[in-house]
Amino acid sequence: MMLKRRLGRTNFETSVLGFGGIAIQYQPWEEAVAAVKRAIELGVNLIDSARGYGDSEDKIGEAIKGQRENLFISTKSHYPTGEEVRRSIDESLAHLGVDRIDLIFMHAVDQEQEFERRLRNGVLDAMRDARRAGKVNYIGISGHQNRVLAKAIRTGEFDVLMAMYNLADDDAQEELFPLASSMDVGITVMKPLGGGYLGILPEVAQFGVAEKAISTADEALRFVLSNQYINTSVVGMGSIAEVEQDIPLGLSPQEMPPEELARLKERARVSGYTFCRGCGYCLPVCEQEIDIREVFRLFVFHEQYGLKELAKERFQKYHEGKVAMCTECLNCTERCPAALDIPSLLKQAASILGSNR
Numbered sequence: 369m370m371l372k373r374r375l376g377r378t379n380f381e382t383s384v385l386g387f388g389g390i391a392i393q394y395q396p397w398e399e400a401v402a403a404v405k406r407a408i409e410l411g412v413n414l415i416d417s418a419r420g421y422g423d424s425e426d427k428i429g430e431a432i433k434g435q436r437e438n439l440f441i442s443t444k445s446h447y448p449t450g451e452e453v454r455r456s457i458d459e460s461l462a463h464l465g466v467d468r469i470d471l472i473f474m475h476a477v478d479q480e481q482e483f484e485r486r487l488r489n490g491v492l493d494a495m496r497d498a499r500r501a502g503k504v505n506y507i508g509i510s511g512h513q514n515r516v517l518a519k520a521i522r523t524g525e526f527d528v529l530m531a532m533y534n535l536a537d538d539d540a541q542e543e544l545f546p547l548a549s550s551m552d553v554g555i556t557v558m559k560p561l562g563g564g565y566l567g568i569l570p571e572v573a574q575f576g577v578a579e580k581a582i583s584t585a586d587e588a589l590r591f592v593l594s595n596q597y598i599n600t601s602v603v604g605m606g607s608i609a610e611v612e613q614d615i616p617l618g619l620s621p622q623e624m625p626p627e628e629l630a631r632l633k634e635r636a637r638v639s640g641y642t643f644c645r646g647c648g649y650c651l652p653v654c655e656q657e658i659d660i661r662e663v664f665r666l667f668v669f670h671e672q673y674g675l676k677e678l679a680k681e682r683f684q685k686y687h688e689g690k691v692a693m694c695t696e697c698l699n700c701t702e703r704c705p706a707a708l709d710i711p712s713l714l715k716q717a718a719s720i721l722g723s724n725r
């Protein structure tokens with residue numbers, strides 16, 4: 369039986385592993401629907417998506433037909449104005465094929481100014497209106513910056529948060545999780561596998577640097593599950609094979625002995641955290657307007673998800689020209705919390721995904 373934990377003040381008992389709907393947008397319809405169904409069969413009851421994840425909501429809608437009542441469905445709206453959020457909630461309802469969403473997240477709020485801007489623009493008001501109208505039950509916030517998330521939940525407006533937490537990024541447990549827990553805010557985490565980098569085998573590590581691989585998926589997930597603050601870890605899964613690999617870890621209590629934890633942390637430290645966390649801090653400072661985060665994401669698609677053609681096609685169509693214009697000004701590296709050598713990594717990505725290959 370899948371373990372469950374109470375999701376804060378929602379009082380819903382959610383499975384410790386949730387289905388993250390980001391990857392299925394890239395999978396064929398049948399395979400994607402089958403993956404969601406298989407996860408539900410294995411005991412997953414929290415399914416998460418976002419308006420911005422292509423046709424993920426449609427595929428989830430198909431998979432949950434006839435069993436919606438036993439599930440906790442969350443989705444996200446990244447739009448910056450109340451009017452757009454109102455529209456996106458209605459669209460999510462239609463795409464998911466449900467008459468109510470359990471939880472709507474204010475999506476990817478990564479800077480304080482951004483949070484304040486969305487409040488000023490009526491985003492929270494729109495979410496509250498949707499709750500009053502019975503379209504959503506709870507309101508949450510997701511982001512990569514613990515400080516911003518802490519500020520947001522101190523308002524008392526948010527029932528659930530979604531933070532980043534994994535072996536390489538575990539700061540959230542210092543202040544954010546205790547704060548959320550004291551306010552009975554449900555805690556979900558994303559990127560328990562570091563967006564795909566932590567759960568990989570050494571031979572397919574990002575940028576082909578074998579010795580940089582930090583852990584296996586098993587170790588990375590056990591690390592996250594052993595944190596008792598966390599109600600649900602949302603894992604992006606795109607196929608039945610991935611579901612069947614990851615879900616069994618949620619079936620038994622996970623404890624990580626201190627020696628094992630110390631060993632993993634040491635390995636992570638020695639390896640260096642040479643992967644993009646997807647925080648986006650580098651984006652505003654690039655005068656060449658290179659979408660650095662997206663380029664690195666495509667690289668992961670190519671190296672780890674087996675989506676080689678899709679990654680190359682998108683890189684060549686949307687990013688190759690811009691990446692070639694990198695002036696090596698290093699503005700981006702100063703902002704990067706992972707201390708990545710971004711210009712070199714862009715060159716590496718271009719050499720693998722570019723049209724000259």
Ligand code: SF4
Pocket residue numbers: 653654655656657658660693694695696697698699700701710711
């Ligand atoms: S080093 Fe390249 S990618 Fe980074 S900010 Fe400068 S131009 Fe943009």
Ligand code: SF4
Pocket residue numbers: 643644645646647648649650651660661664703704705706707708710
């Ligand atoms: S390259 Fe660095 S700053 Fe840019 S999104 Fe990735 S981790 Fe964040």
